Amino acid sequence: MGRSSKSNSNKSRQQKSEKKSKSLKNYPTLLGGEQQMLNDSIISDTDSLFNDASSIVSINSNFSTNRKYQVSDDGIVSGQQSPDYIETNDDNTIISTTNYEDSNKKLTPIDDTLAKLSDILDELLISKRKSNRQNHLDSLIKIFQTKFIGIYLDNRKTTLQQIIESGLKKFDDDTGSIALLLTLTIITIGNEFNDQFQSLYNLLLKIMIDPSAKPSVRSKVAISLSIGCFITDFGDEKIDEILDYLLSIALTNVRTSGGQSLISSQLTEINAFKALCLNLFTFLSTIADFDYVCQLIQQDINKLIKLMDSTDLDIRLSAGTTFAFLYEFYDNNDQEFDIYNLQDLKDKIMKLSNDSNKSQSKKNLRVQRSEFRDILHTIEGNEYEMEIIKFGYEQLDIDSWRMKIYYDIFCSILGSGMNIHLAQNQTLRDIFELGSVLLDKVLISRDTRMNAKQQHVTNRKQREISRSKMRGKRGDFDY
Incomplete structure (x- = not known):
């Protein structure tokens, strides 16, 4: 009985080994490209698959996304996620379309922003339908606003320049979005976009000073010019010219268009554009030659004062902010504020900070009083309250x-x-004088979590020690 049982067990082992060897024979065909599911199997190839280098390929179940593997000369398999089948190429590459999950490694999901960015830029170069172009522009602007993609634009500067230049020359409904795209590109790339901004400067300036263009388009172009002058080297040479144009637009009194009176909606858009130009004038004044800035203001100081009597809230606030910055600059440089009578300026600002005109909405009055109180706080010689x-x-x-x-x-x-x-x-x-970019936020958050965990363990130990001391005193009460 003992011998027969041993022989039976040997036969069963032989049958299992034969089945296993038969199943292993199928793998070379699988590697050749046949689609078959591989479940929890290990291939050990000693006969020099893949350029006569020994390799081990571990393929697990639950396959879903695509992955590409590269086999090095020493037989090591590496690459990105893939697979439903595996196939090899002549260039020593394994392409697998089966989902691969490695329980010992955490795979970081790859952001598809780069793929979207490349597709959108290519579509904007060739697409002629307005609806498609506007959708692509909106998507591209959203990517620029919500993500920092500066390192991915090194090879795309010329493409962006072509898209922006063609959009500005067409001068259609997309021009405003194109100008915003230019602004975001300069903010993202910085002075590396200097040459491209130089080639676009005259075209932008022509649109900004064109009275026939829509105020909303002129506003976005004005922002592009101001940001370009603020950041790029070429723009730094053009600051004085842009300051002159911005101030003249802000002080121009526009009531008619083509001989006809403006309707309420048109007047609102023009007032918004004028307020923006005055804000941009103050923005560029922070880095411009201050003597030149004061010279421009003194030429039209009365017009600038009258802007605080405007019926538009944004214009009043813009004028007040300009005077607050000017006074702050004079005070920081220990100079006397001599461009206007200081007491008259204080009286006007105080009146606006206490205004209770019922013709205005409660919200506008609340905003006006709050902003002009801060401006008056500065004009009276106090420091800015830090936020x-x-x-x-x-x-x-x-x-x-x-x-x-x-x-x-x-x-x-x-x-x-x-x-x-x-x-x-x-x-x-x-x-904003924040210094260099900090380490990866993932590492920072990981350290913070580790510190929090360590603190939690310390608190728990202290709590246990405190409870153990009080444990024997629970019944020591006199009733």
Whole structure:
């Protein structure tokens, strides 16, 4: 009985080994490209598959996405995720279309932003339908605003220039979006876009000073010119010219268009454009030759004062902010504020800070009183009350009118992506004096979690020690 049982067990082992050897014979055909499911199997190839180098390929179940593997000369398989079948190429590459999951490694999901960016740029170069172009522009603008993609644009500068230049020359409904795209590109790339901005400068200036263009389009072009002059080397040479145009637009009194009176909606758009031009004038004044700035203001100081009596709230606030910055600059440089009678200016600002005109909405009055109280606080010789903007593990201190003007302008461009650019965009960090970009936020958050966990363990130990001391005193009460 013992011998027969041993012989039976030997036969069963032989049968299993034969089955296993038969199943292994199928793998070379699978590697040749036949689609078959591989479940929890290991291939050990000692007969020099893949350029006579020994290799081990481990393929697990639950396959879904595509992955490409590269086999090196020493037989090591590496690459990105893939597979439903495996096939090899002549260039020593394994292409697999089966989902691969490695339980010992955490695979980081690859952001498809780069693929979208490349596709959108290619479509904008060839697409002629307005609806498609506008959709692509909106998607591209959203990517620029919500992500920092500066390192991915090194080989795309010429493409972006072609898209922007063709869009500006067409001068159609897309022109405003094209101008916004240019602004975001300069903020993202910085001075590396200097040559491209130089080639576009005259075209932008022509649109900004064209009275027949829509105020909304002229506004976005004015922002592009101002940001380009603020960041690029070429723009730095053109600041005085742009300052002159911006101030003249802001002080121009427009009531008619083509001999006809403007309707309410048109007047609102023009007032918004004038207020923006005055804000951009103050924005560029922070880095311009201050003597030249004062010379421009003194020529039209009465017109600038009258802007605080405007029926439009934005124009009144823009004029007030300009005077607050000017006074702050004079005070920081220990100079006397001599461009206008200081007491008359204080009286006008105080009147606006206490205004209770019922013809205005309660919201507008509340905003006006709040802003002009801050302006009056500065004109009276007090320091700017610091505001703190927190983003991630850092904070931005708004401690002057100059920094407030910077923050307001870039917020109006970047929107909800402002914090992302403050954390990752070195150009913006230099403007706000934040220093170099910090380490990867994943590493920072990981350290923070580890510190929190360690603190939790320490607190638990202290709690246990405290409870053990009190454990024997629970019944020591006199009733």
